[in-house]
Amino acid sequence: MDSVSVVDVDDCHEIIDLDSDDAEDGQGQYNFNYFGAEPGVVEVNIIDLNLPPEADFNNQQEHNESNPQLAVFNNTAAEETNQQHQNESIPQPQSHHNRRLRNYERLQILCWLLDNQVNGQLKHGTITEASKQFNITRQTISALWNKAKKQKQASQPFNVDNKYINCGKKRVECPIDRIIQLSMGQRTCIRDLSSMLGLGSTTVWRMIQRGLIKAHTNPLRPGLTEKNKIERMKWVLSLLIGDSAHTKSKFYPxxxxxxxxxxxxxxxxxSQKYYLGANEVPQxxxxxxxxxxxxxxxxxxxxxxxxxxxxxxxxxxxxxxxxxxxxxxxxxxxxxxxxxxxxxxxxxxxxxxxxxxxxxxxxxxxxxxxxxxxxxxxxxxxxxxxxxxx
Structure with a gap:
């Protein structure tokens, strides 16, 4: 009996073997085995993302019969993917541009290419047509198709997960102990604090926005002696109403x-700031x-x-x-x-x-x-x- 490889779109590291005869229904409960996990039964939806977002979900089952080699598995992946296609339709501007594709978009492109391939080869002009339809450059389409062919040759399930995980400029971190060790006079403004920490002013500002550094206004309080504190306490106690300690429960109004x-x-x-009219002469x-x-x-x-x-x-x-x-x-x-x-x-x-x-x-x-x-x-x-x- 044939088996269908199922890949999680969001995290393509868990592979399942799904019975193709049972998968023709498109929905149901199936036994699955995680690599390194306990067997279990989950709800599985086989979805073809090539259909437009406004298409009915039940109509996708017929389109899946022509290519039952690819399915999406997740406890909520089916519902989330369908909702994403309803709320976030792919824009179709006139010019191509290199944008970072999401996993469900890469899966949608791969499904479209698999539907238009003949014996593992794409027809002439298929990549150009896909580039126009999905508003992606031909180089991106070719790289996605070549990666899928290598995975098929190695008898591996199709994995469309992108590699942008730890990319981009790394966040500059500053230990809080370095800030605490500074004196109050060395951190009165962002410019002074960034100079003492050896960081940029914008970096310190971003740390303030993230809550790692907080702004504080420190008031100057009166320096009270012990005698002053005793006199204040006596005055407060004199405002209590009552004759004894048991009856003094309320303050004088x-x-x-x-x-x-x-x-x-x-x-x-x-120097004083004023707001003047257009032709008004300042005083x-x-x-x-x-x-x-x-x-x-x-x-x-x-x-x-x-x-x-x-x-x-x-x-x-x-x-x-x-x-x-x-x-x-x-x-x-x-x-x-x-x-x-x-x-x-x-x-x-x-x-x-x-x-x-x-x-x-x-x-x-x-x-x-x-x-x-x-x-x-x-x-x-x-x-x-x-x-x-x-």
Whole structure:
């Protein structure tokens, strides 16, 4: 009884002997033997890939009867190959081009050549016709046919697996220990890190994309002494509600707490980016010194926001931002203003008295004006940053 050699398209290393009389049905369960594996029974589909992708799968059984020497075996190879032909039809541009063929495409070309051969020889013009039909150069078709003839002469099953396994440029690997041994100042940017590792900047960038190197922003935290840590812990524990350790399970809601913080800002920047119109003239900026730019201090005041039962915000908690500035009339006339015009000036020296005046004359009146009226008048507490000033 004749036997049919079956080759796995994806991994052509497992050869099976399939009974040809049973294979004429095209489908079924068959006994098989792997080389070096346990015998078993699997579902086998004999497929002719020469049919167009839109052709019905059942019609391929009749086309297989003319050439039962080649079949495809895999647990899911039949379904995957049929799906690939439905989703990925081979393009047919006008010009030939050398492209890397997939295994199922090489198998399709070999099936077509076997159907058009007579006594092991191709007819005149068959390779040219195959080149036009599959949009592949004649050299590729000839190499595939010559390889198949050598396999047949050696009594080997047809193997269309390509040899592109470990081809191409090898990936540059860098041990993580080399990165860890560098100091933080030597790896602040990709250019510095690539220079210290002896690699290209693009290679380091690809390693970042693969997750081998990760970007990290390291904040500067306050240096607390043991005394500072104890004071912070005492302040946190003082916010617990209850009389004993067993009843102190909840924190004070802090609805009557007001948080204040100060921040210095430069009046302007040495270089500032703007977006202008097509015909707009950029503004001329000047200063007496580009290194000693004047600074102004702001105090931001916020409280805990309030929400009603429906989740609507009735008080956003934003009290305001208060600059440490003052206004006085201009003493002299200039091209920019007349004499006596009110000019805003910066308080350059911020001391205890200036901060107290800011708190009494600006911050507290703003809190009274914006505090929710339904809560009524109640004592409120400033955060610890400003408690020493009160």
């Amino acid at each position: 802090m609805y009557n707490f007001v948080v204040l913080d100060e921040k210095w800002f430069n009046q302007t920047r040495k 001329y900026r000047s200063a007496s010194s580009s290194t000693n730019i004047k600074k102004v201090m702001f105090t931001g005041v916020v409280a805990r926001p309030r929400y009603d039962e429906e989740g609507t915000c009735v008080f956003d908690g934003k009290i305001g931002i208060f600059p440490f500035t003052y206004q006085e009339p201009a003493k002299r006339a200039s091209k920019n203003r007349e004499r006596g015009t009110m000019v805003t000036k910066i308080i350059s020296s911020i001391n205890r008295e200036v901060t107290r005046n800011m708190l009494i004359h600006q911050i507290i009146p703003a809190i009274k004006a914006k505090w929710p009226a339904e809560e009524g008048l109640q004592p409120f507490t400033f955060n610890k940053t400003m408690q020493r000033l009160t």
